[in-house]
Amino acid sequence: METENFMQNFIPIKQFHSVHVLMSGLFMLICSAVTVGCGASDGFRPIDDSSAVFWDRQTVESANLLREISDEFNAIYTGLPIKVERSGNYTEIFRKVSASIRARSLPAMAVAYESMTSEYIPTGAVVPLDAFIYHPELGLSQDDLDDIFPAVLQTNRFDEFEGKMYSFPFAKSVLMLYFNRRVLDDADIVAPPKTWDEFLRQSRQIKQQTGKYALAMNVDCSTIDGLIFSMGGEVIAGRETLFDSPASIGVFELIETMVKEELVYQITPGTYDDEVALVNDQVAFTLRSSSGLSNVMLAMDNDKSRWGLAHIPQVNIDSPATVLYGPNVIIFNTTHEQQEAAWEFIKYFTDTDVGVRWALGTGYLPIRKSAISHPDLQAHWADWEYNRAAYDSLVFAKPEPNVAGWQQVRSLVENAQTEVLTGMKSGRQAAIDLKQSADRALAQHR
Amino acid sequence: MRKLLVYILLSFGAVITMWPFLWMLTTSFKTLPEATHGGLTLLPSEWQWSNIRNTFEAAPFGRYFFNSFLVAGSVTCAVIITSLMAGYAFARLYFRGREILFILVLTTMMVPFEVILIPNFVLIGKLGWYNTYAALIVPWCANAFSIFLMRQAFLNVPQDYYDAAKVDGCGHLRYLVKIGAPLVKPMVVTIGLFAFLGSYNALLWPLIVTTDEAMRVVQVGIMAFYGDAGTRVNLLMCASTVVILPTVIIYFLAQRYLVESPLGAGIKG
């Protein structure tokens, strides 16, 4: 009955509805054109004229510390005050910034990974920092620049965009090997492994003597990159990936071996179940960023004898490498006031004293070499032998690629890692296929 | 006897349905290591009542709840009004292009939200509504689903009611307000409930249009417990449990009205 009514009404009004359709169509076309046309105006407006808004991701404790630091800064800075706003996790911030770029209305600064920054740069929304860094009054001196770890600065230089520095380090950390002493003791192992051969041997020993898994593994592109570095390889050369190199194949084959011998298992993505397993004495090792240190210490009931941090195993102990983690901060192309306030805050924040405070309060690393002689940091290191391990790793930490389209390659790497962890492909095959698909993906982004 | 079997099966089904909530509730009172330990234990070894205090001191939840209720309440009222009006128009009025318009309204249901997110965000920016209640409320004041439901409800009200009222000299508007709306009360409650839930549970949209602490809603507030290096599961569950409570209470009170049938009484009269 319902459908019949519908049909009856449809036919007689056909003559009228064409006028309706035409008019509404015109109306919509005009509206769309207006909306689109408006979008093509130049410049980006700040979302708040009375303060320099900083979109950040920090939660709970570190958010409080960041706010404290920004309050101190605002007390001495005469320009726009900095306003920190927690805006979701990194993916959400990426989405928000993308949308805001489209809407031509941006905050003063935001956190961003290199792969995200390379997506923002072509829109003209990000300010290259070279002008600020080398500015005679506002900039950093050569001593300052030398004081910062080179890898940390290097990762913010975008070769594809004239080698300019589009971001500045914010919260850096490195890939480390976390180990559980109890499980190692149960397996009669005295110290964590220094080479990959030792790692495999120890893993087998752990399985044999305790029946437990040696490693709980998180599917993460940065981890794989770090492992490739530690095996003496590189990840990319220009715009061609090197996932079929011996180092890369070595990494995937190692995972394959461990899967076959039941030495490793995959954790639920998006969780920290590997840390949980470590804390519950269920695994011996995890491969995670050093920023997790304070969290794990808390979960271990502050018992320093139960666990530790070490450099990740290497192939060649004399030329070690690991991967550099952590977001940077970018300044948006809004007004000069906003940019200046943001830059001054960055300088204040990455200065040695504040940097050490930030590091001690959050577990991130200070980016300056001079931090080593800071008394608070020295005291922290004296407190527990493993507190120093991450800092020592910083010297040989390497940055990940920051070419356009890397976001997509990250998904492909994680895909490949999953293929090997679930036993669907051999390590060698996964690595070779990954190179093909990664190169194809990068080609699409040119 | 048959009834007893039904009750047993219902209870069994209820337990399966409820199990995740029991877990949420009991985990709220565990310590962090205990909460992440896993295994088959449900109850905490020691009830950590302090978790409640810790949860609500971590962020200004008072303000968040105020915002959530304000926004959800406004949206609910607006949706009820707009869908009553539009549903009635589509069901009982004759005008040019009625069918076309209704189909166009329905098509808005078929476009995934994530896709129109960015155009909507741009529009909000142009209207200057960024970080305001307007952005949180206005786009949701009408939706095709509610209009569809209300139209169905009005179609089920027999034509006789209107004809009888017309004889008494009653026009459409009077009829709608005095007779029509009360007749579809169950549907009004249903639509109100879904509108409230949709608004209260929304996360994506509030996250993207507000960044000011003072404008946050509870769902965004809960995100605070997803730390950079680990999730505080116990506090997260505590917050989540408390966040669900208002909707449970509202539903419990409203569900009676969802199933009353006033039509039976009307036909005889």
Next chain:
Amino acid sequence: MDTLLAKLDDLFDSGANRFRDAPIAFFLLLPSLTILFMFAFLPMMYAFYMSLFGGKQGMGDFVGLGNYTDAFSSSAFWNSVLVTIYYVVGTVPITLLISFIVAYALYRIAFARGFFRTLYFLPYITSTVAAAMVWRVFYNTQTGYINAVLDKLGLPAQQWLLEPRGVLHLITAGWIPHDIGPSLALCCIMLFDIWQGSGFMIVIFLAGLSAIPRELEEVARIDGARSHQVLRHITLPLLSPTLFFLAIIGTIRAFQSFNSFYALTQGGGRTLGTTENLILHIYANFYEYGFWGYGTAVATLLSLAIMLLTLIQWRLIGRRVHYG
């Protein structure tokens, strides 16, 4: 109040032709249509407009239907179509069936009605993110309940959300290849959605059931009809509008399911694409890789598919629906 309404009615009265109600209809429809136009229709049009351009972040050149042809020749696209179909077929009928059974039971009981109805609606009330977190804990391969129970029963633990192999492959111990049929991970997501979505359908079924005049059933019983006959010949036919409505709405929602997928798997890459439905495919291309043109093109295709399917359902099933 009464006189105000009467005066307004007089104002709107424009004679007695076929389309006489236009003025008052305009008044009643104005608020809804304005909002829907601005925040639903206009963005739709804009999204379609975006789909005609290539490049990233909306900055590319005009490519006409280039994005659409890219989609049709992309294996990732067709994979996501398949995943979506598995998902819709796997969840909608089962949810309808379970919801109907539960709603019917809740309709017939008298004691503790409110209590049970609230319980069964709880899953729907909870935000998907919180509920998914709980389920992820249950599905955990090392410490989750389900594997713990299996362990006690002596059965092998499964990988649940991490298992990209097909469920048919696992059940038949390898006889069926692993890439035929939905993966175990996808089935886990389907189970979650059935759990969460049934609350919604139960509520609507209850509303539909209560609109059936009780006298009809009582008369049938007095005439000697048994319960299942009443069900078949009176209740179900009178419930068919509700059933029809839920089938359509359920299908539309199933095609657009995003929250559960994302909350349970954090994107499709970690299950080798076996849990990447069309929306996730759109999401990845749009928000993660920045291909706005491609993303909106696939979204347009999805919307068209939904419209087509709805139309087919309407015509096919609509004829069998009885209206009181």
